[in-house]
Amino acid sequence: MNPHGRSGAQPPDLTRVRAYGDTLDDGQVMLSFSLPVPFGDEAREAARQxxxxxxxxxxxxxxxxxxxxxxxxxxxxxxxxxxxxxTAISVPKLAGQKLDHKAVESLWHARFADRKLRILGACTGDDAHTVGIDAICNVKGWRGDKGLESYPCFAVKNLGAQVSNDRLVAEIRAFDANAVLVSQVVTQKDCHRSNLAALVDLLEAEDLRDQVTLLCGGPRLSHAVALELGFDAGFGPGTLPSDVASFLVQDAVARAQPPQS
Ligand code: B12
Structure with missing residues (x-):
């Protein structure tokens, strides 16, 4: 029996993919939600309707x-x-490949010797959820993967929670940041989108946008959304610090290439 519940069945038609629960193409889905109505038969009927x-x-x-x-x-x-x-789906992917801790360091040193990439992290706007940005930046890291602070080629400053875009701009200047990592966890009324878009506008107005590699991340963010909002890359749930380190070091090397004549 194959995973589609039909022995010897044809492979699925990838031009017409349907949800399935038991047998291929049965269309079964499960959905959960709440309604502001009292429990009972009428509530069940409301859910069906x-x-x-x-x-x-x-x-x-x-x-x-x-x-x-x-x-x-x-x-x-x-x-x-x-x-x-x-077959018609195309999803933007992060440039570069995944490197381990040692490979990140070697690539950096081969190109930039003892210089350090200056990284500023912050959870911005009203958002107080710092666990994500701490997981990426702080030395302890996430799921056994050491954070950016553990890489000798990075100088990292994590500003923590509820950093306004204005303060972030001032900190970028004061720290002379090369890369800015913004975390947005709260997405009520799409506040993450408006806050991130406002940061891009502010950086452009302050003539800083081209000077920094701008990354955002959070449980409801993706690389595609980040690009749409004017960021260089976006990282979603399950991101490891080494994913970010790999991107940053390859991005720095690419930016440092002499222009093609
Ligand atoms: C812990 C928590 C809190 C703590 C936060 C403590 C702290 N110091 O962070 C406290 C109790 C303060 C809190 C408060 C609130 N919370 Co809260 N909270 C959570 C909870 C339970 C876990 C979040 C978490 O720590 N995840 C673990 C981290 C590691 O995951 P992560 O953030 O996704 O990060 C990973 C990736 O996304 C990525 N990443 C994240 N950021 C970045 C940035 C960059 C640059 C990169 C590269 C990667 C990256 O890498 C990380 C590692 O893989 C979630 C529910 C849940 N289970 O997710 C609710 C949740 C996020 N909270 C929620 C809400 C609504 C609130 C409050 C508004 C509640 C209230 N009414 O007061 C307040 C808001 C306060 C505020 N001003 O922000 C909602 C958000 C809903 C939404 N879609 O907007 C959630 C989803 C709960 C829910 N189901 O309703 N919360």
């Missing part, structure tokens, strides 16, 4: 939980009729 309005077929409320105070939580199974052409 909403699922139908989302274009889903045969919705079944597998689980409904009374959240109290007139709220209910649901898990709904349904069939999705939608397909996606997987």
């Amino acid at each position: 909403l699922a139908r309005q989302m274009g889903l077929h045969e919705p079944q409320v597998y689980h409904a939980h009374d959240l109290g105070e007139g709220y209910t939580y649901f898990t709904v199974y349904a069939k999705s009729p939608f397909v996606v052409d997987f």
Whole structure:
């Protein structure tokens, strides 16, 4: 039996990929949400009707939980009729390759000797979630992968939480930063997008944008979104400090290349 539940079956048609739960192309999806309605039969029916309005077929409320105070939580199974052409998908990828700690150091020293790349980290705006930026910057690192501070070729300053864009610009000048790492975890009302876009505008207005490699990261960010917002690269959930170190050192080497004649 292959993973699609059909022995000897043809491989899936990648131009028309459908969700599946049991057998290929059955369209099964699971969805969970809450409604501000009291727990009961009417709540279950409301959940079914909403699922139908989302274009889903045969919705079944597998689980409904009374959240109290007139709220209910649901898990709904349904069939999705939608397909996606997987062969037409193109996702921007980070330039360069993944290097280990030693390879980062060697590449840097071969090109820049004892100079250091000056890195400024901050969690900006009203955002107080520092665990992500600390995981990347601080020596302790994340999941056994040492942070940027552990690389002798980097000089790192982590400004911590709730740094305004104005303060960040002042710190870029004072620290003479080559790379700026911005963390955005809170995404309510898309505040991460407006805050990041405002930083790009400010750096351009201050004539600093071209002087720094500008990275952002967070659990709801991606490289594609970062590029859209005017950043040089973006890092999402599961990022390791060595992913960032690899990018930074290869980016620095690429920027230092003499212009092609
Ligand atoms: C811990 C936590 C807090 C702590 C933060 C403590 C601290 N010093 O950071 C406290 C209690 C203060 C807090 C407060 C709030 N929180 Co909170 N919090 C969390 C929680 C549980 C974990 C976040 C975390 O530490 N993750 C671990 C780190 C390592 O992961 P990470 O941030 O994704 O980072 C990784 C990558 O994304 C990436 N990365 C991140 N940043 C960067 C930057 C760069 C440059 C790069 C390269 C990579 C990178 O690398 C990291 C390592 O892989 C999450 C829920 C969750 N399970 O995620 C909610 C959560 C983030 N919080 C939330 C909310 C709403 C709040 C509050 C608004 C609650 C309130 N009403 O008061 C306040 C906001 C305070 C504020 N002004 O920001 C929501 C955000 C919802 C949203 N989409 O906006 C979440 C998702 C909870 C939820 N499900 O509702 N919170």
